Amino acid sequence: MDEPVMLSAWGMALLQALLYPALAPLLIGWVRKVKARLHNRRGASVFQPYRDLRKLLAKETRVAHTASPLFRLAPYVVFVATWLAAATVPLVARDLPTAQIADIIVLVGMLGLARFFLALAGMDVGTAFGGMGSSREMMISSLAEPAMLVAVFTLAMSAHSTSLSSVIGYHLAEGFVLRPSYLFAFGALVLVALAESGRIPVDNPSTHLELTMIHEGMLLEYTGRHLALMELAAHLKLLLYGVLIANVFVPWGIGQAFAPAALALGLGAILLKLAVLGAALAVGETVVAKMRLFRAPAFLNLALLLALLGLLSHVILEVGA
Amino acid sequence: MNIHPAFLLALLALTLALASSLVALPAARWPRALRWASLPLLALSGVAASGAGLWALIEGLDLGLTLPLGLPWLPWHLQLDALAGFFLALIGILVTAAGIYGPAYVRGLENGRESLAALGGFSGLFVTGMLLVVLAADAFLFMVAWELMSLASYFLVAFHHDNPANRRAAFLYLLMAHVGGLAILLGFGVLAAFAGGFEFELLRGAELSTLWASLCFALVLLGFGMKAGLVPLHAWLPEAHPVAPSHISALMSGAMLKVAVYGFVRVVFDLIGQFHWQWGVVVLVAGSLSALTGVLFAMMQSDLKRLLAYSSVENLGIIFIALGLALLFMSTGHPTLAALAFVAALYHAINHALFKGLLFLGAGAVLHSTHERDLEQMGGLLRRMPWTGLFFLVGCVAISALPPLNGFVSEWLTFQAALQAWQLDSGVLRSLIPIVSAVLALTGALVAATFVKVYGVAFLGQARSRHVRRARVVPMGMRLGQGLLAVFCVLLGVLPTQVIALLDPVAEAVFGTGLPQAAAGGWLWLTPVSAETASYSAPLSILLLALIAGVAILWARRGRVRRVRRCDPWDCGLTPPTPRMQYSAASFAQPIRRVFALAFVLDERKPTATDTRPRYRLRIADRAWSLLYMPLAQAVESAARRVVLLQSGNVRVYLGWTLATLLVLLWIIS
Structure with a gap:
């Protein structure tokens, strides 16, 4: 690769x-707007999250008297790690150098x-709700993270690469093939995305009712x-999962070259995909009730099982064939 | 005789460790001998050992040496090749840190009733034993050194022998060490019978049939697996490791378990020299079981050092998963992939030595400062012991396999090796490896939960007891020892290509091929298989993290009010929180305890509504005891009770038995 292209x-x-933090509040605003319309409310403007921030x-x-320096450090670590994870997911164009710095496993690690720091911050002040939130978050994530990794391995094994650019490129080059492993992985990733970004039915983003909260419990002491x-880190996380699902399973439209036309098409495509996903999320949250905490495992x-089935059906049905 | 300077350095390390043992003997009269002479000598011995090891790794040495010691017909054979060099360096780094840390720590023991001479003397012998195991090049010296290591560490486990529980732990350890030692001895016996000698050079050339080779493999897996704490042979480990003084716990978990890994690698990969996929499957299953069981039990512990010991079981499981992958790939004719898995195993071995050593030293600092091992009494230590808190945080992030620290690199490499399973021909193996990688992923996530609990309960929040509230900063030496290991944790996380370049000669010596692609894209890029398959750039991710952090700080701080004001915690506006209202270690683990309830034997007593003095009690037992150890112990006891029938007390009957035995023996040899 010669210098100018690089x-x-x-x-x-x-x-x-930079587009990620710019778009993340918009997605949240869109989901809230659609949800409000479904509830027969007018709802706030889609730009409300920007105003809140x-x-x-x-x-x-x-900051509480009882807080340690970690409490003040944690928001930066959480935000930065989430942003770096997001920066490795192709949003508008595919072949990015950031995808080589960090592959999918690094993304999960970030x-x-x-x-890790979010949960520590929850325990730092020493209030009961903070610890409760941290404990529940780690329980959810210790089941969600393996499901995510295994689902991602399914994709990585078909593309023989753990780089997201390569996975998307492989999928684009192959054309539309309905593989059983992809279907399973898709199901698993959707469930994981719901759990990890704290949406219904695992957590409820719009309540501060003590007994139901997970994510909010850890943030109670923050101002x-x-x-x-x-908050922005949480928004970024939702956007990240949305883009991951949209661009890995429905990659069509993503910019293959760094030409203005391709990029404009890529931007339009991803906005459309996210709008559809966001609306689907809003519909889902309207028709499904939140689960009891111990139903979440x-x-x-189920997510882990789906992911494992995907991986097994890949190595048994698709590699040998 | 011309000895290579690297070998001289290794011999110097041995001598210094022995000297450290000797100068500790007067410590009974002059306690300062331990602090001023013995432990500094130990640290120097560690420096010399790591120097010799690094030398062997960088130059790719393969040296042999015969010393006129030992049996008349079997002098001591020593060797220093890349594999020995790697483990020498690993032990050396940890011994150095323990030697720096030790003086301040043993000062706290000077007023106790325990014998400091025994502590110093056996510490030196223990280190000598570990170094000699790695350097040994014949089965006889190997076993002598192995027993020296086991026996010396027995006395260190029994150091606080006033407590009956500690004596029991030490006895269990001694028993298991000897059952394991016996299995290793028999394994060497099988090899030696075919080789006609005890030197490793001869053993390497032995031609074994598959059956005998498998028997030998099973014996050494049993023997070294027992020392490494593989499930279900792990029960001694969480009993024995925590009761030793903390710097010795660090050496036992960090270094001695790696010596067991070394023994396994040396015998299976180097001496037997055959690879069968069945062996790989056995090792994979044992590793996965250890990893998952280890972390689940670690999560449930509230004794900090015991928790760390269970986490060692888990980490050794991960190392054996990678070794199992290496066996599988090698047996199916993929030496490059085997080298990848093998390098992942070695990388995790050194990582575990560093962060587990660091965490044990941190636990020791907490113990030194608060006399407390129970998490339920701790809290708020970060503000009282900021340096220890910082180093402990580094250890927690590293052990949870989070980027950009070292634990992540080895886990990433293991995943990359597992993801190459599609290259295998057998469908069974192709589907086994993904299941193992799912177990590995689950383990990783649970480790993070465990260490959030440890750090959150011990170092954050508010102190839960008076003596923890009075914790003070620990002396400089203890901070230095921890700092050294923390720096290594960061370095090994940020510079993976350099570390892999060091590990390459080991893989090359074992498999005949290294990882030629690992640094193909320059030192910034780690590409274990090829650039298209996977790449990770730790230095660049750190750079990006720093850049983004800069942007975030600038962006967030441009508001009108920059000052941070202190206030009371809000806590939903309820009553002001007291330390007793915090989540405790047991309550933090409760959701996971409930989800994985099947793995434990739970004995939970909840208070009823009518209790006047409500108490909550929880006991968690290991299934391995009821399923494996107790039946075995009972079988031994009932066999002993049968033998008692011979003991009549009548001399004539005894003479009769003696005569009968003699006759039978004569009949056999005639």
């Missing part, structure tokens, strides 16, 4: 990395790092800019 690739990667940034930041970073075991 530069434009890095520039593209940078631009895409601006308001939080302008507010004073307060999300793990963010979660001001710390809370803004944590069954839900996640």
